[in-house]
Amino acid sequence: MSTEMLRVTEIEALSPLVKRFRFEHPRGAKLPLFSGGAHVVVEMPDGDVLRRNAYSLISDPQDGSGYEIAVRREDGGRGGSRFMHACVRQGDMLRISAPLNLFSLDMRARKHVLIAGGIGITPILAQMRQLLRMQGRFEVHYAARARSEAAGLRLLPRLPHIHAHISDEGNRIDLGAILDRQPIGTHVYTCGPEGLITAVAQCAERLGWPRGSLHSEVFLAPPPGRSFEVTLARSGRTITVGPHQSLLEALEEAQVEIDWSCRGGACGRCETEVVSCHGRIEHHDHWLSEDEHSSQAKIMPCVSRFRGKELIINR
Amino acid sequence: MPATKFTPSIASRPVYGGLKSHGAVPALMLANGPGGEALLELIKADPSVLPHTYMIYIPEGCDLGRSLEACGPASFFEAASYASILPRFRKLLADAGMNTRLYLAGTEGLIGQATSEALAAGMLLEAIDAEHRGSVARRMQCVHCKGITENVTTDPFTCSHCGLTLFVRDHYSRRHAAFQGVCVDAETPGEIPPRQEIKA
Amino acid sequence: MTIQFNDETFRDDYSYHNSPAAIRRFPFPFDKDDYMYAVNMEPHAGGREGSPFENRFDVDEHYVAEMRDREITLKEDPLRCQSLPHMELAGWDLLELIMECKAEDYPELFSLHRDGDRWHWINRPLGIDHKFTFLDPTTLPYGPMEYITRQAQGDFALLDQREGNLWMEAGMVTSQADWSLDFDIGMNFFEWHAPVPLAHEMGIFQRALKFLLAIQQDTPSRRLNWTMTVNPRLDTSPENYHKWGPEKRTLTPENVGEKQYLRVELQTFFRLPRSNGLAFPIRCYLISLQDLVTVPKWGRRLHRVIRDLPDELAEYKGFAVNRQLIVDYLARFDDGKPTSPGIFPDE
Numbered sequence: 010m011s012t013e014m015l016r017v018t019e020i021e022a023l024s025p026l027v028k029r030f031r032f033e034h035p036r037g038a039k040l041p042l043f044s045g046g047a048h049v050v051v052e053m054p055d056g057d058v059l060r061r062n063a064y065s066l067i068s069d070p071q072d073g074s075g076y077e078i079a080v081r082r083e084d085g086g087r088g089g090s091r092f093m094h095a096c097v098r099q100g101d102m103l104r105i106s107a108p109l110n111l112f113s114l115d116m117r118a119r120k121h122v123l124i125a126g127g128i129g130i131t132p133i134l135a136q137m138r139q140l141l142r143m144q145g146r147f148e149v150h151y152a153a154r155a156r157s158e159a160a161g162l163r164l165l166p167r168l169p170h171i172h173a174h175i176s177d178e179g180n181r182i183d184l185g186a187i188l189d190r191q192p193i194g195t196h197v198y199t200c201g202p203e204g205l206i207t208a209v210a211q212c213a214e215r216l217g218w219p220r221g222s223l224h225s226e227v228f229l230a231p232p233p234g235r236s237f238e239v240t241l242a243r244s245g246r247t248i249t250v251g252p253h254q255s256l257l258e259a260l261e262e263a264q265v266e267i268d269w270s271c272r273g274g275a276c277g278r279c280e281t282e283v284v285s286c287h288g289r290i291e292h293h294d295h296w297l298s299e300d301e302h303s304s305q306a307k308i309m310p311c312v313s314r315f316r317g318k319e320l321i322i323n324r
Numbered sequence: 325m326p327a328t329k330f331t332p333s334i335a336s337r338p339v340y341g342g343l344k345s346h347g348a349v350p351a352l353m354l355a356n357g358p359g360g361e362a363l364l365e366l367i368k369a370d371p372s373v374l375p376h377t378y379m380i381y382i383p384e385g386c387d388l389g390r391s392l393e394a395c396g397p398a399s400f401f402e403a404a405s406y407a408s409i410l411p412r413f414r415k416l417l418a419d420a421g422m423n424t425r426l427y428l429a430g431t432e433g434l435i436g437q438a439t440s441e442a443l444a445a446g447m448l449l450e451a452i453d454a455e456h457r458g459s460v461a462r463r464m465q466c467v468h469c470k471g472i473t474e475n476v477t478t479d480p481f482t483c484s485h486c487g488l489t490l491f492v493r494d495h496y497s498r499r500h501a502a503f504q505g506v507c508v509d510a511e512t513p514g515e516i517p518p519r520q521e522i523k524a
Numbered sequence: 525m526t527i528q529f530n531d532e533t534f535r536d537d538y539s540y541h542n543s544p545a546a547i548r549r550f551p552f553p554f555d556k557d558d559y560m561y562a563v564n565m566e567p568h569a570g571g572r573e574g575s576p577f578e579n580r581f582d583v584d585e586h587y588v589a590e591m592r593d594r595e596i597t598l599k600e601d602p603l604r605c606q607s608l609p610h611m612e613l614a615g616w617d618l619l620e621l622i623m624e625c626k627a628e629d630y631p632e633l634f635s636l637h638r639d640g641d642r643w644h645w646i647n648r649p650l651g652i653d654h655k656f657t658f659l660d661p662t663t664l665p666y667g668p669m670e671y672i673t674r675q676a677q678g679d680f681a682l683l684d685q686r687e688g689n690l691w692m693e694a695g696m697v698t699s700q701a702d703w704s705l706d707f708d709i710g711m712n713f714f715e716w717h718a719p720v721p722l723a724h725e726m727g728i729f730q731r732a733l734k735f736l737l738a739i740q741q742d743t744p745s746r747r748l749n750w751t752m753t754v755n756p757r758l759d760t761s762p763e764n765y766h767k768w769g770p771e772k773r774t775l776t777p778e779n780v781g782e783k784q785y786l787r788v789e790l791q792t793f794f795r796l797p798r799s800n801g802l803a804f805p806i807r808c809y810l811i812s813l814q815d816l817v818t819v820p821k822w823g824r825r826l827h828r829v830i831r832d833l834p835d836e837l838a839e840y841k842g843f844a845v846n847r848q849l850i851v852d853y854l855a856r857f858d859d860g861k862p863t864s865p866g867i868f869p870d871e
Contacts, residue, residue, distance in 0.1 A: 011742040041741050042797040070798065107742045113800040115686055116610035119446045143613070193420040194446020217349035217423030219451040221687060270738070278738065336711060336718035467704055467762045470603070488766060495719050499710040506762055510769030511845070 027160035045136030119194030126201025130161030288317010345370035359430025360388030436501030615669030678807030823857030
């Protein structure tokens with residue numbers, strides 16, 4: 010995957026926990042355009058550790074003058090978002106990957122319903138901008154606990170079909186009311202916490218919607234966990250995955266060649282065969298099927314972890 | 325007449341999974357000929373599908389209209405032909421919601437054309453249940469003149485528009501609701517193999 | 525580099541011909557002495573200087589004549605170019621891709637000046653000088669895909685990506701190896717490949733689809749495909765099969781070298797930025813057997829490939845009836861000597 014060093018040209022606090030970052034080419038060159046829902050991977054040289062986190066692009070997909078992302082500080086996370094908040098300054102150079110979309114709009118849709126929870130507003134923002142430009146029919150529903158946490162509010166235009174649902178103000182999102190009576194040809198896109206995505210899926214199923222009309226992207230950062238050991242079948246080496254490290258990062262640190270793209274359990278690029286497993290793989294990905302999860306024959310090193318006696322993978 | 329079992333074929337050839345109830349959601353039911361029996365069996369298996377159902381039946385010589393109407397769908401309409409119900413069917417699709425289910429039963433020509441209309445209206449394939457009953461005659465597109473010949477029962481057959489003799493492929497277009505017919509004597513004009521009955 | 529464009533035809537009197545330089549640069553598709561399906565993808569990131577792989581969209585001596593042939597085909601059958609309504613944005617993506625690549629790779633032939641959405645396109649070989657507004661189809665004489673593919677050699681399919689599959693939902697197809705865009709439009713990857721024998725069972729399409737879904741903007745890919753065609757005819761469509769079919773039966777031992785052509789498709793794949801679709805250009809190259817055997821390595825190798833090909837493939841590719849004639853002709857140019865690896869001629 011190709012990457013470019015881009016300059017941080019703007020940093021703005023959208024809420025106490027969320028900052029917006031703008032990246033531009035240092036010589037003002039045009040960046041590749043993208044489609045709503047795309048993400049980039051940002052490389053963060055944090056001391057000895059090189060972190061790579063995927064962030065959805067929130068800027069106008071048709072505007073190649075810069076890329077914008079919004080990062081929520083996760084104090085319990087592995088450190089990537091803390092690095093972005095604490096260490097990145099205007100003028101810094103960061104390495105950014107080319108955009109990739111795993112959450113694109115279904116262009117056939119007669120109508121698009123975009124549902125975001127919390128920081129899940131990020132890909133929805135770019136999808137909305139694309140629809141505004143294409144004059145597509147859509148509505149946005151943005152759910153947050155409190156207005157102070159609703160970092161996306163400042164980036165949403167005031168339009169009758171763009172709705173904020175702030176639960177502290179007694180205006181909790183009512184999925185039944187949103188999904189009921191939508192016309193044929195509607196597609197729904199949900200991004201946010203796992204609970205919101207499940208709730209949309211359950212509500213749609215209860216109302217009798219076909220599953221294929223539902224699209225979602227979970228905001229998945231590799232979850233921290235206990236340290237574990239993995240044996241590499243091709244070299245016979247055993248490596249240790251630290252509590253705040255993903256298996257993918259541990260493999261990269263050990264100089265093992267491995268393909269990757271989303272680093273969030275969605276794209277399938279780093280899929281790895283399990284040679285032997287005595288214990289339980291903690292699958293966190295959305296790529297492998299339920300059967301594949303229970304068979305423990307494959308693992309997605311970007312997000313999944315292991316607990317038990319021995320794990321040997323084909324790397 | 326039970327549901328037809330087709331010989332497994334290539335990936336573009338449609339397979340019909342049969343009618344299964346999706347419960348008390350708005351539904352459009354459309355059947356021709358012996359396809360009416362599939363609707364009766366569906367209703368018998370789960371009467372809750374009926375109260376929100378608009379049912380259309382094209383008898384084509386089968387006398388199932390009265391039994392279907394007697395089941396008590398929200399609306400019942402008996403029609404002479406698919407062509408005659410098309411404007412009505414299009415209006416029903418345009419008014420449909422995301423929870424509307426489509427149940428189709430009968431010949432491939434009917435299932436295919438109604439599926440094509442529904443997809444064009446924005447319905448997803450998974451919201452459509454279909455069961456094949458009755459004749460295995462095919463709806464064929466002539467790849468040369470683009471004309472559709474209905475109810476083709478032999479291979480090869482004569483294109484009812486341009487008159488070329490066409491062989492019957494299993495390659496199927498959902499958009500045209502038709503199989504592909506290709507000139508059988510293109511390389512050696514006049515050398516036409518004997519006609520055979522099309523089988524399931 | 526100046527290209528001398530041939531005045532030639534791909535029908536009726538078939539005056540199509542390859543110059544000695546065009547023969548040398550022909551994209552011979554076999555890198556060894558036998559052939560079977562494979563997901564033979566490689567990055568489309570340049571190639572040997574002067575070869576058809578060097579530029580993203582190859583322009584050669586047949587350009588003007590091919591565009592004239594396309595115009596004749598479209599006049600008779602406008603259904604060869606179709607785009608489902610949701611594919612218009614992908615059409616603009618394709619227009620931008622082709623215009624930018626051609627203007628960069630062949631500045632003496634093509635120019636593109638962009639001022640925001642106001643674009644100025646100059647195509648010197650075809651005598652086109654046109655100002656239009658990007659993303660405004662009313663400023664073009666055709667839809668964006670049709671406009672640009674009337675100025676680009678080869679067939680083009682635009683694929684929508686959704687539900688973990690690719691859907692052929694727009695295309696310009698006038699030089700195809702016997703498949704119908706009008707029939708296949710709207711099908712997914714497995715459906716439009718349904719008639720291909722053996723490859724499904726081999727898992728070829730599963731693997732190919734997985735590869736194609738993962739293609740990104742900065743990683744275009746390519747592969748070669750091939751078949752055999754009697755006479756240098758671009759329009760070997762099923763639509764006109766009853767018109768060109770009889771020509772297949774006119775081969776004799778005397779004329780096979782002159783009339784039998786190896787038809788090679790350079791297939792490329794580009795991820796499109798705005799639509800997230802995939803552009804699938806299919807560029808057709810034709811070479812007569814008598815021209816091909818002037819490269820001794822190719823004569824030896826093609827003989828062995830055609831002789832040893834599984835019957836199903838010869839049948840599917842439509843040359844089973846002429847296979848013996850072809851093998852007998854090529855055998856004269858195969859002295860049994862070993863061939864060097866790779867597709868290029870020995871120096």
